[in-house]
Amino acid sequence: MKRMGLFICHCGTNIADTVDVEALAKRFESYPGIEISTTYKYMCSHPGQEMIKESIEKYNLDGVIVAACSPTLHEVTFRRVTRASGVNPYQCEMANIREQCSWVHTDNVKATEKAERIIKSIIEKVRLNEDLDPIKVDVKRKALVIGGGIAGIQAALDIADAGYPVILVEKDPSIGGHMAQLSETFPTLDCSQCILTPKMVEVASHPNIELLTYSEVKKVDGYVGNFKVLIEEKPKGVDWDICTGCGECSDVCPISVPSEFERGLGERTAIYTPFPQAVPNKPVIDTDNCLKFKTGACGLCSQQCDADAVTYNDDPNYREEDIGAIVVATGYELYPILNIGEYGAGEIDDVIDGLAFERLLSASGPTGGEIRRPSDGKIVEDVVFIQCAGSRDPEKHKPYCSRICCMYSTKQAMLFKHSVHHGQPYIFYIDIRSGGKGYEEFVERAQREDGVIYIRGKVSKLYRDGDKVKIIGVDTISNKPVEIEADLVVLAMAMVPTPGTDKLANTLKVGTGTNGFLQETHPKLRPLESITSGFFFAGCAQAPKDIPDAVSQASGAASKVVGLFSGEYLQLEPTIATVDEEKCSGCRICISVCPYNARVFDEIKGIARVNEALCESCGACVVACPSGATNQRNLTDEQISIMAKAILSVEEEE
Amino acid sequence: MKEIIYYPGCTLKNTAKNFEDSALACAEALGYKLRELEDWYCCGTVFSLTSDDLMHHIAPARNLLKVQEAGEDRFTTLCSMCYNTLKRSSKRINEIEDDREKINSFMYEEENDYEGKVNIIHFLELLRDEIGFETIMKNVKKPLKNLNLAPYYGCMLLRPLEAAIDDPDSPKVLEELIKVLGAKSVYFPFKNECCGAYETVSEVDFVVERARNIIGNAKRNKADALVVSCPLCAFNLDNRQKNVVIKYPDFEGMPVFYFTQILALALDLNPEVCHYNLHYQPVDDILRRIEQ
Amino acid sequence: MKDFEPRIVCYVCKWCTYAGADLAGTSRMKHQPNTTNIRLMCSSRLNMEQIMESFKDGADGVFVGGCHPGDCHYLYGNYKTQKRIMIMHRILKDLGIEPERLRLEWISASEGKRYVELVDDFIESIKTLGPLKLSSNGNSIEKEISTK
16 A cells, blocks of 8 residues: 655745645545655745655555646646655655646636546656656767857857757758848947857857858757758759868859848849858858859859869758757848738838948948948938837737847837948837847937937838838827928838748747747746757747847757766656557567657567657557557556546535 | 628718718729618727726727627728727727627627627728729729829828738738839828828827828829728818918828729729819819829 | 636647746736646657546547647657547547547647647637546545555
8 A cells, every 4th residue: 555645835835825735635634545744834945855755754654745846847847856755756746736726716616626636636646656767868969050040059069068969950041140231239339240140150160060051950859959950961063171261152153132141232143252251261052043054054163163162962862860969059030021012012122121231331341331321322311210110019910028129129220320420320219129238328328328219109101202201100208290201211020930941940849939940948037948958948949139148049959969978878758658568569669659669569578668768658559459558657547547537526615 | 793791880971972882883893792781870089098997898888799690790880989999999809708798798788799700801802802903903994194192191091010900010912002003103101191190189299290201292293182991080181281282381291092092993883973072182184194 | 608617638749838838927818717727848758548547537529639640749649639639539439429529739849829829728618518528537646555
């Protein structure tokens, strides 16, 4: 007969205000198998844990039920206590009477009754629990970082500096991400390329980092510590092992198409390096626009190339890698202007987004740093910034705040003024959010030193009027409508996850939240882990943030990876499938339903077996087995059945 | 010949005869008979904005009931104002059972109860979604060459979102229609600016300012004529031009067409259905240009 | 029936629906207390006999919660669940039990609000259907314990 202890937590008033914990403790005192039934204010606190320990000793318990918060939060805590008292930790279970009871109900009587049902079901489960030992597996101490922007770069460097090999996969031809497109960064007005390029070069030359650009992750199998990753290296058309990066190929290429790096304001050739400081500084061929690929003609670049590096190779290369942990840092893109009809829907040349304006500001940009408007190249004198374009708009666009726009528009207005001394920048805003270090002072400086005019109000409409853009807005502080004839309009467009993030999340089996950003385990306490073990997040892929936060999060993710690699082995949950050899008829149905190939056929005995390291405890085979030979440890069919009976048979108090 | 019940509304039978007749003729030419709803009532004109004002929905509800009694579950209308009111009312009455029950019990003199299953579409939706622009293009006999038209939507077709037949800030249906008829649709940012609506009754000056701005913008963007889809807009933008000229003597007017009139022109239908005599701003120049 | 309080047992998957239920709690959203969750690793762990047993043991309704199609933590467990529930609906109908008493919903870990709305909706629908009347509604649990 199992000897079990029931420990009900008040959780301050969180549980006790709604659920009558004392009455429950009393009710269970005489419940079959319960030797001690008691409560405490905060069971997870030190005295609470001590109480459990002492009770285990005093009453010689071999089963522990803690009725408190969600097991997701504290199962680990109480199992640790149980183990420390000499009892197998898998004999400890939690009854969730907080998140799924006291916090979601208002009727105290009914909530208490429900708590009784929940507790009963968990007691009955523990009654049938077996002692289990975690399954030990090896860890492959090699990391994969997906995304080569500032966050991915930082994570890769930190993991590599800790002594572990890293593969950094980036889908564009060069690393650097959007930070490479910026002119200067707030609040220091550091030249973005100047602070980024050293890190990019460090990545390329680091002995522990293998850099794979123009590549994508196609498939991920396996589990934490033992991932099998399939990477596709897209065909570059140029042999980078031979290429010297001289650039003469692009010089002779006759094709001109809009440059993605210049956000459409400048052009590039079909064989191209995205920007001068690209890392690796080697070209790729855009096969959609290259004449050789389209018609078989031209071939000037290969003729020009002294190193004979232009191969016009069309085949992708596939690599399979064994990886222990994965950092996802795929970054952001800007919400397209074409979605906002009141701001021209992308059809007005002189209405651009913040990244495009960065290219105008940049000394190495399409206009050499001169602020010329895209329509006719005239120097811009009146520039209007419109904040929250697509953000904070739950009705039609994105409900959230994109966090960085107030700061970068301020920065852009200042830089504009530094370039066009007689120019006038206007910023239409709802609120100015400048919470970071030095941010508020930066905004003050913009007004005091650079005469940036902030107008509190939304722009309801803008349109082309002659060669200007007419802005119809409002100043809610003076209560007057405001009309401005601008040379250029810069929209602070909402930040959205890079297109393709949802597809990648699906491939990796990590979750995404309502707005498409990667879903962290806990928004407050575990903001850079995925619920799926082995995946960590860094940068804007998880939520909009500025560079300091992206870098911090990247270092945090790196430290999680290093922590994972530092143990001797990994421990896996042992609640896996089992086979009753007597009952197994060798029909092999279980083998066909297992998504992890964790079931194997033992030819000699003619029965199925479970590969403990691969079984993920989903339970599909348990249900599929026609002879009932397969069961699941500590979640057997009998346990599920008795839990349901416990839930359904509690009599309502009259 | 397909059939759909047609709700005219008050204005279409009077000052907007040009709208109705041209529409009926176009529909028939494109394979749809617009069968007028027998025993129709005023739509109520404006959708009541107070949520507990159920009485105001009686008028629309009665029309929905009549459509139901005619054995149909949908109907179409031309007047954008009627469309907006009927659409929003029908949404409320169809979705909220309590409201519908109250209205039914109030309308006790009616033989039947309204069951909440009737829906309304605007004639432009019929053209776009059921007849289709491809079919219209195939039926165009006289493409409206050398004509620059400014597509004007006004408010009622685009706001609020629950009634909108197109994107409120980048609508395309009139532009596409103009294109398939062979004309050029100009860039016209004032396409969804309010015409002043029924301020025309007591605040004529307000409408004068709006009409001047809207037509002025159309002119700046090189339009030859305005294309509208609502009789109130047509009144404010066409008839009220006479008031604009009084206040601004150098105001250059512009002819205003209903979209069904230009459709009738392109389909080469009998010009009598267009009743050009009802217009204030003469349309002869345009008609002449099309003939060339 | 105003006084009828349905008894509903819910089989939910740990990765999605259970987490969504936790999120509803963390966000302090409220719903009716008639449901109680049993946490499974995957909704595909639930077999048809268990569903039938639940009704036999006194459930007026059975709720099954899993991940959205394509998002199953175990790749395609939820597709199996879906097929199973479809068959169960037919079986229930043949047995004279309203198939609406068995509901399958996809609720992700970030959908706390949706969880609350669906649970309340299910409870309301069971209230409308009324209690499930089967011939034996045993309180068998006490018996089982005393024999161990």
